[in-house]
Amino acid sequence: MKPFVLITDSGSDLSLAMAAEYGVELVFLGAELEGEPVDTKNLEGIKAFYDGMREGKATKTFAANAEQFAESFEKAVAAGNDILYLGFTSALSGTYAASLIAKDMVIERYPDARIECFDTKAASLGQGLVVYYAAMMKKDGSDIDSILAFLTDFAPKMCHRFTVDDLVYLKRGGRISSTTALVGTLLSIKPILHVSDDGKLISLRKARGRKAAVQGLFEDMKALAVDPHEHTVFISHADCMDDAKSLAEMIEKEFSPKKIVIGDIGPVIGAHSGPGTLALFFYASAR
Numbered sequence: 569m570k571p572f573v574l575i576t577d578s579g580s581d582l583s584l585a586m587a588a589e590y591g592v593e594l595v596f597l598g599a600e601l602e603g604e605p606v607d608t609k610n611l612e613g614i615k616a617f618y619d620g621m622r623e624g625k626a627t628k629t630f631a632a633n634a635e636q637f638a639e640s641f642e643k644a645v646a647a648g649n650d651i652l653y654l655g656f657t658s659a660l661s662g663t664y665a666a667s668l669i670a671k672d673m674v675i676e677r678y679p680d681a682r683i684e685c686f687d688t689k690a691a692s693l694g695q696g697l698v699v700y701y702a703a704m705m706k707k708d709g710s711d712i713d714s715i716l717a718f719l720t721d722f723a724p725k726m727c728h729r730f731t732v733d734d735l736v737y738l739k740r741g742g743r744i745s746s747t748t749a750l751v752g753t754l755l756s757i758k759p760i761l762h763v764s765d766d767g768k769l770i771s772l773r774k775a776r777g778r779k780a781a782v783q784g785l786f787e788d789m790k791a792l793a794v795d796p797h798e799h800t801v802f803i804s805h806a807d808c809m810d811d812a813k814s815l816a817e818m819i820e821k822e823f824s825p826k827k828i829v830i831g832d833i834g835p836v837i838g839a840h841s842g843p844g845t846l847a848l849f850f851y852a853s854a855r
Contacts, residue, residue, distance in 0.1 A: 573644040574706055575595060576655070577597060590703035597631055599628065608835055619843075621737075637667045657691050692849075693803070693831055701719075726849060728855065731784070733842065802848075804846075811846050833847065
């Protein structure tokens, strides 16, 4: 079997440490805060980014471009490797499309290379959890074809559930109207959302207050999770670690999953959902 490199992007919210542990290479999307570039590689300083958002500073994000992918792909191919890239949902970013352009660019120079690009239709640590399972298969000796066959069935069952603390960021992104944001804020409405089968953000229902919203994420896992004690659960948060820990404790007590991993929501995802976002990812019967 020819060796291959597993690549993903920072839409996965995998930290540098997690990527290194799983043997995965990262291509980075970009972000700005009040016109200044934000370090999307290192999540250790993410609190300052969210504090800036709380102060009302404007954010902007950028897809990874074809040149970035071509550089990453060519480096791997030139070293004698094939490539499996697992991408941020194409419904929310042009990053996956850029990977396809880069693939054609590199194949022109290396016609014998194999580069597979897979749209996970997932985001944040939902994408990260898809990558995690692929990485574990790779470590166990699986080849690209085996991993792709597994992901074709597995990725559509990677359940995303998340809530936001402030509706203003969804309003800015055009996800809800100004009136809905105003009324929701006045009534302390916290939406529960998910990422759909085609990789889009969809509002499922509303909870009254933060505590009910966090409980709602847990209740969805109770209703949908498949054999949770046999699987790994990821939780991501935007500067709300206490809520993430509280959710993890509920899940541990109820299910005793194989592993629970808590990670930060990076600036690219967080710019659109805002500080206080809490997300839960688990294997389910369906998204």
